[in-house]
Amino acid sequence: MTMQETEERGGRGTEKLMTGTQAVAQAVRLADVDVTAAYPIRPYDGVMQAVAKLIADGDLDAEYIVAEGEHSQFEICKHASAVGSRVFVGSSGVGWMYAMESLAVTPSLRLPVVAMIGNRALDDPGAFGVEHNDAMSVRDLGWQLNWVENAQECFDATLMAYRVAEDSRVSFPVGIGVDGAFITHSQTLIKIPDQEMVDEFLPPYDLGDRLLHPDNPISIAPQANEDWVMEIRKQTDDAAKRVKGVIQEAHDDFKRIFGRGGDNPFFEEYMTEDAEYVLFGMGSLSLPAKVMVRRLRDQGEKVGFVRLKWFRPFPTEEMVEVLTRFKAVGIVDRDYSYGSPKQGGVLFTDLRAALYDAEVRPRLVNFIGGLGGRELTPEMMDDMADTTKRAAAGEDVPTVRWIGVRE
Amino acid sequence: MTMAPGRALQLDPIKSIKKAPEEEYYQSGHRTCQGCLSALPMRLMAKAAGPRTIVLGTTGCMYVANTTYMSTPWVVPWMHTQLGAAGSAALGTSAGLKALMRKGKIKDEPINVIAFCGDGGGADMGLAAISAALTDVEYNLLIFLYDNESYANTDIQTSGQTPWGAVTTFSPPGKKHRIMQRRWKKNVPGMLAAGHPDTKYIASGTPAIPVDMMDKVRAALSAGGPTYVHVLDPCPKGWHYDPEHSTELGKLAIETGIYPLYEIKEGVCNFTGTTRQIAQGRRERKPVREYLEKQGRFAHFKNQDFAYFQKKIDEMWEQWIIPGVIAFSYGGPINITSEKATVRNNNVERDNASWAGERPGHAHEELEGDGGLDREWRDDNMMGDPSSGN
Numbered sequence: 048m049t050m051q052e053t054e055e056r057g058g059r060g061t062e063k064l065m066t067g068t069q070a071v072a073q074a075v076r077l078a079d080v081d082v083t084a085a086y087p088i089r090p091y092d093g094v095m096q097a098v099a100k101l102i103a104d105g106d107l108d109a110e111y112i113v114a115e116g117e118h119s120q121f122e123i124c125k126h127a128s129a130v131g132s133r134v135f136v137g138s139s140g141v142g143w144m145y146a147m148e149s150l151a152v153t154p155s156l157r158l159p160v161v162a163m164i165g166n167r168a169l170d171d172p173g174a175f176g177v178e179h180n181d182a183m184s185v186r187d188l189g190w191q192l193n194w195v196e197n198a199q200e201c202f203d204a205t206l207m208a209y210r211v212a213e214d215s216r217v218s219f220p221v222g223i224g225v226d227g228a229f230i231t232h233s234q235t236l237i238k239i240p241d242q243e244m245v246d247e248f249l250p251p252y253d254l255g256d257r258l259l260h261p262d263n264p265i266s267i268a269p270q271a272n273e274d275w276v277m278e279i280r281k282q283t284d285d286a287a288k289r290v291k292g293v294i295q296e297a298h299d300d301f302k303r304i305f306g307r308g309g310d311n312p313f314f315e316e317y318m319t320e321d322a323e324y325v326l327f328g329m330g331s332l333s334l335p336a337k338v339m340v341r342r343l344r345d346q347g348e349k350v351g352f353v354r355l356k357w358f359r360p361f362p363t364e365e366m367v368e369v370l371t372r373f374k375a376v377g378i379v380d381r382d383y384s385y386g387s388p389k390q391g392g393v394l395f396t397d398l399r400a401a402l403y404d405a406e407v408r409p410r411l412v413n414f415i416g417g418l419g420g421r422e423l424t425p426e427m428m429d430d431m432a433d434t435t436k437r438a439a440a441g442e443d444v445p446t447v448r449w450i451g452v453r454e
Numbered sequence: 455m456t457m458a459p460g461r462a463l464q465l466d467p468i469k470s471i472k473k474a475p476e477e478e479y480y481q482s483g484h485r486t487c488q489g490c491l492s493a494l495p496m497r498l499m500a501k502a503a504g505p506r507t508i509v510l511g512t513t514g515c516m517y518v519a520n521t522t523y524m525s526t527p528w529v530v531p532w533m534h535t536q537l538g539a540a541g542s543a544a545l546g547t548s549a550g551l552k553a554l555m556r557k558g559k560i561k562d563e564p565i566n567v568i569a570f571c572g573d574g575g576g577a578d579m580g581l582a583a584i585s586a587a588l589t590d591v592e593y594n595l596l597i598f599l600y601d602n603e604s605y606a607n608t609d610i611q612t613s614g615q616t617p618w619g620a621v622t623t624f625s626p627p628g629k630k631h632r633i634m635q636r637r638w639k640k641n642v643p644g645m646l647a648a649g650h651p652d653t654k655y656i657a658s659g660t661p662a663i664p665v666d667m668m669d670k671v672r673a674a675l676s677a678g679g680p681t682y683v684h685v686l687d688p689c690p691k692g693w694h695y696d697p698e699h700s701t702e703l704g705k706l707a708i709e710t711g712i713y714p715l716y717e718i719k720e721g722v723c724n725f726t727g728t729t730r731q732i733a734q735g736r737r738e739r740k741p742v743r744e745y746l747e748k749q750g751r752f753a754h755f756k757n758q759d760f761a762y763f764q765k766k767i768d769e770m771w772e773q774w775i776i777p778g779v780i781a782f783s784y785g786g787p788i789n790i791t792s793e794k795a796t797v798r799n800n801n802v803e804r805d806n807a808s809w810a811g812e813r814p815g816h817a818h819e820e821l822e823g824d825g826g827l828d829r830e831w832r833d834d835n836m837m838g839d840p841s842s843g844n
Contacts, residue, residue, distance in 0.1 A: 126546030
């Protein structure tokens with residue numbers, strides 16, 4: 048297929064001004080979700096308002112249950128998934144944590160639940176704004192997690208989530224991290240493809256011989272204890288290792304059919320070609336970071352930005368290949384990890400581990416900022432870039448620094 | 455639009471044990487205690503429900519001791535669910551089936567969905583989820599609570615269903631406090647019936663009276679919509695008695711009036727079996743002491759404890775508006791101001807359409823006439839006008 052044809056195909060459908068949550072709802076509609084369950088918490092709940100309206104208007108044929116708490120909300124969807132229904136669910140902040148028991152068992156059950164996480168600070172004290180600790184709390188459990196940059200990516204990531212989650216080689220839940228307020232509630236113009244294109248990308252959900260149905264009378268998740276739990280965990284680990292390959296395949300198809308998605312599914316490089324140092328982060332902080340890069344580039348600085356899209360699976364080999372090109376990397380964490388090895392953020396700690404085996408390691412500095420929904424401004428990015436530049440030059444800079452905090 | 459996925463399987467009453475189906479859908483393979491009257495209701499429930507059934511089981515005895523990897527006793531499909539998730543597991547399963555049938559993705563047929571839970575999972579942690587499930591009248595499901603009056607699987611701890619004064623590992627009698635369990639047992643089926651008027655069937659039973667229990671399961675499954683059956687299961691380990699006395703204790707619970715048998719069908723409550731005889735004055739309640747003294751968990755009771763217990767049972771029978779079911783009396787008198795009496799009773803004819811989503815206001819249905827939306831919803835913030843009745 049020529050590039051022109053791809054572009055023409057990518058142009059099929061409609062263009063609309065939408066918030067991130069509305070964009071997710073449009074993908075839910077085109078994925079023909081069968082069951083969804085709602086419970087209110089800001090900022091994710093906009094998506095359930097949009098889904099409810101789609102159902103009320105007859106644009107989506109799905110069972111819609113308003114649960115009495117997030118634990119039930121996620122259990123309802125987990126069990127609907129086990130009988131062969133495609134499901135959509137989501138939450139934010141402490142709501143996500145209230146569902147934690149269900150979140151823990153869903154990947155072990157290998158059920159491809161797709162959830163939107165409208166990232167929100169964990170109370171107390173109360174805060175509506177974004178922090179990534181809510182979604183990151185499930186990072187070790189088998190949830191596949193990605194973070195998006197804008198409403199278009201909300202839409203695209205949701206379709207990708209179903210494709211990857213339901214692939215029989217994977218069969219894991221996928222969580223889409225959407226920065227609260229900055230993306231959930233910000234409108235951008237997005238392309239919505241027609242149903243035919245989505246159907247070409249996303250095959251029907253088929254659990255095969257794991258379907259719970261009287262015609263297939265299996266017992267799911269009996270008491271296994273030490274006799275078998277390790278073998279089952281190992282199978283889950285083997286599946287986790289297959290996810291990256293499936294994401295790559297899905298990305299290639301996505302790009303072929305919709306003509307979008309970037310060079311690779313795992314990360315985005317922004318003006319990094321001859322960069323000596325870069326900032327690194329996830330989600331909406333890419334916007335001020337990119338402003339910073341453009342401004343400093345105009346001043347002759349060899350600075351760039353790398354945005355991670357898939358946090359689980361963590362693209363270790365790719366990160367080693369990309370980030371070892373630079374002298375220093377400044378990791379911007381919109382999260383915290385109290386008492387962690389370097390008292391830094393979660394992303395920083397993971398990236399340090401990923402780069403440990405690299406032959407040449409860049410210097411890594413960590414910035415914790417934008418917590419509780421506080422804005423990360425281009426000026427703060429300038430400040431972080433300056434520290435990273437000094438680290439690249441071999442200067443002694445703090446390994447971890449909190450940004451924009453009143454003393 | 456077809457509403458057929460909402461059809462409930464119609465199951466006739468069994469009436470006598472000899473007429474019970476021979477087929478077993480819960481077989482050997484479990485490793486429950488000798489004399490366990492929580493395993494028996496699983497067998498009876500599965501037998502009553504038949505092969506077109508999906509069973510969801512919460513954590514508890516009937517998970518841990520009952521369903522072991524590689525030796526499952528379940529012939530019908532079975533899935534574990536979380537301790538407090540009986541209601542949501544049943545909802546999700548039923549909703550999933552309904553969506554797939556409506557959308558033509560699987561064969562359109564009635565399938566029973568039963569979620570069981572223990573008293574800890576159902577009456578404590580999972581009560582909110584069960585309550586939510588009982589309000590979602592579009593889904594066929596049965597919540598089956600097996601009540602052995604403690605967290606028996608984790609070594610007999612006090613639950614919201616543990617009787618007053620009973621010894622558990624969380625309520626041991628000591629030198630200073632003889633009675634450590636000072637809460638009166640929650641009246642769960644009565645509470646659920648009182649609070650969920652659209653639920654078509656709620657009943658109490660016991661495996662000690664198996665035909666009655668099986669017929670209640672069948673009535674619940676046939677009623678359609680969300681339903682609830684509570685069964686009292688004597689537990690040799692938790693109640694401290696010889697396993698051979700399990701059935702006898704189940705019967706004594708009925709005969710002493712501590713645990714009444716009843717069913718609430720379409721908003722009408724009727725006692726069943728021995729309880730019916732007691733309620734009709736054809737049989738005396740036995741003193742509750744006869745029941746309590748046979749159980750080691752009450753071995754520390756003094757006369758005053760037995761007296762207190764009997765007083766509470768007497769109150770339940772003599773002062774509750776419906777004995778053993780609705781836990782209060784009415785201060786009256788009733789003064790109905792409308793011209794037409796609207797109090798529901800047996801003699802009022804009610805137009806109960808089948809539950810299956812065919813009443814106005816249910817999703818996926820064209821709304822017509824008075825049941826329809828009489829105004830547009832505001833799109834800006836999705837706020838509805840309460841006066842529209844929707």
